[in-house]
Amino acid sequence: MSSPRARFALGVYRTAGVVASPLVGAYLAYRTAKGKEERARRTERFGYASANRPQGPLVWFHAASVGETNAVIPLIREIRRRDIHVILTTGTITSAKLAAERIGNEAIHQYVPLDLKPAVSRFLEYWQPDCAIIAESEIWPATVMELGRRRIPQILVNARMSDRSFARWQRRVSIAEALFENLALVIAQSDIDAERFRDLGARHVTTSGNLKVDTDAPPYDASVLARYKKQIGDRKTWAAISTFEGEENAAAVVHRTLKERNGQLTIIVPRHPERSDEIEEMLVKQGLKVARRTRNDVLSPDIDIFLGDTIGEMGLYLRLTEVAFVGRSLFAEGGQNPLEPAMLGCAVLSGSNVQNFRETYQKLARRGSARMVRDTEMLAKGVHYLLINDEARRNMIEAGIMAVQEMRGALTATVKSLEPYINPLTVKARLLPKTMAEG
Known part of the structure; x- marks a missing residue:
């Protein structure tokens, strides 16, 4: 009572x-x-x-x-x-x-x-x-x-x-x-x-x-995916998804750090797409060339950042890469759900502030499908390692798919x-x- x-x-x-x-x-x-x-x-x-x-x-x-x-x-x-x-x-x-x-x-x-x-x-x-x-x-x-x-x-x-x-x-x-x-x-x-x-x-x-493990993989438009894959060609890619303030800049730092060695395309998908104008302005000031999904920009070889500024297309963005950093974990707190990148075949990187998804990350980490990073420098090293090490990346991807299956x-x-x-x-x-x- x-x-x-x-x-x-x-x-x-x-x-x-x-x-x-x-x-x-x-x-x-x-x-x-x-x-x-x-x-x-x-x-x-x-x-x-x-x-x-x-x-x-x-x-x-x-x-x-x-x-x-x-x-x-x-x-x-x-x-x-x-x-x-x-x-x-x-x-x-x-x-x-x-x-x-x-x-x-x-x-x-x-x-x-x-x-x-x-x-x-x-x-x-x-x-x-x-x-x-x-x-x-x-x-x-x-x-x-x-x-x-x-x-x-x-x-x-x-x-x-x-x-x-x-x-x-x-x-x-x-x-x-x-x-x-x-x-x-x-x-x-x-x-x-x-x-x-x-x-x-x-x-x-x-x-x-977690019911989210039993959901279907996020949908995507097959024709759009095919078009972007053709435009990307053989370029390496990585994604920073569900990002909060500060994490887009971290992704930009990682991109500039690795660009000469890898020539990669960086995909940034902010948690709140209404921030995309200010994010693009910040990226351009750093000398980076930005393509935006809402503008239907071509991902030409000189594009540095593909800004995923739409709602409901995470299935598209994650299918363009095999390495995903999950945001709200490096400079913000709580974390975001890592299950979607794991079930779609991505090696998962995250900051350590994942209190809201602690058990999910523990299960992924025990399987070897998720790795935590302390700061931007460690994130850059993790992205570089996974981009150049095919076997390590594949092992993390396979472990993630198995971990998701176990959690169903x-x-x-x-x-x-x-x-x-x-x-x-x-x-x-x-x-x-x-x-x-x-x-």
Whole structure:
């Protein structure tokens, strides 16, 4: 049972949300002007629906951004195979585009309502989900409390708890307990994550592994890949992907250090493509010639940097190389997911700040498919070694593919854990007349 102090604090949060609701329009207008909200669908953030609710059982999936959306797509398809309808909410324009491309009409997409009681209540009143399945670490107090008040089972899947988040929740442990006791089930990525959720008050916790291992390899356009491969020819290539501020400059330093020896093409794929103009300006000031994907520039022999400034084309960029540095790990903290480069046949390099993906990196490193670097100089040495040493590179690639294969199985484990919640909905859905079930 949560403490009176925690209940009071959450009550204040909920009341503040009600008071603030009329003022949020200006905030969303600002985000829209910055290109962070879709103007035509802005009212969805207030809980207003822009699609019809289908007849029959409905499961609400929430995935904050692109990575989480990719992770839950196979799970959504499993639920749909059971004739249960799905509404998927996401919080970013890029994840909305990904959902449209990857799942189309298999699920209804809406932008997630703001964590304000009026918006959440409006959303739940209209959609009336039978169950809420939330990806990874999205804990929004008003949403959790409103779902709890309505006795709608809420389940965290692929759940993870970073070092920073765990420390933050530990400073507010009574509030964490008041929120996490509302969770019907937590399906954690690892034993460490599971233990942290238990420590913070979650009552029913299981471990599944990482759903991202069971996703399909990222898609690509075969004709575009063939065109770029022809333009690159025999040049060596390496990629710095999911980069954050400072890491693009590190990639430029590596390129200039190795250019005379290897004549390589460097591919840079920033985590936030909206930074691409400033990244290109920085590269050009260093005397580097840049080609950009959005301009459809030719990768001629004099091009130094291919700037991958698009969303949803990681499958293309990674298929152009066999060596990939994964960012948010050298000058930023937390790391990014190394599974995509490993499953697509890349030797993986990373900085040491990979707290959010510690277990995944440990498994890759134990197999010999990932190597950590301390700084830009060590990164340059690692890239050079892998570019000139075919056997070492092939060994790392093969080890990565084997490690990914060993980590598979999270989808099966997750579906099994969900059965007590999903099986009754399957029965209900299949008892409906077909026309109603199709909605």
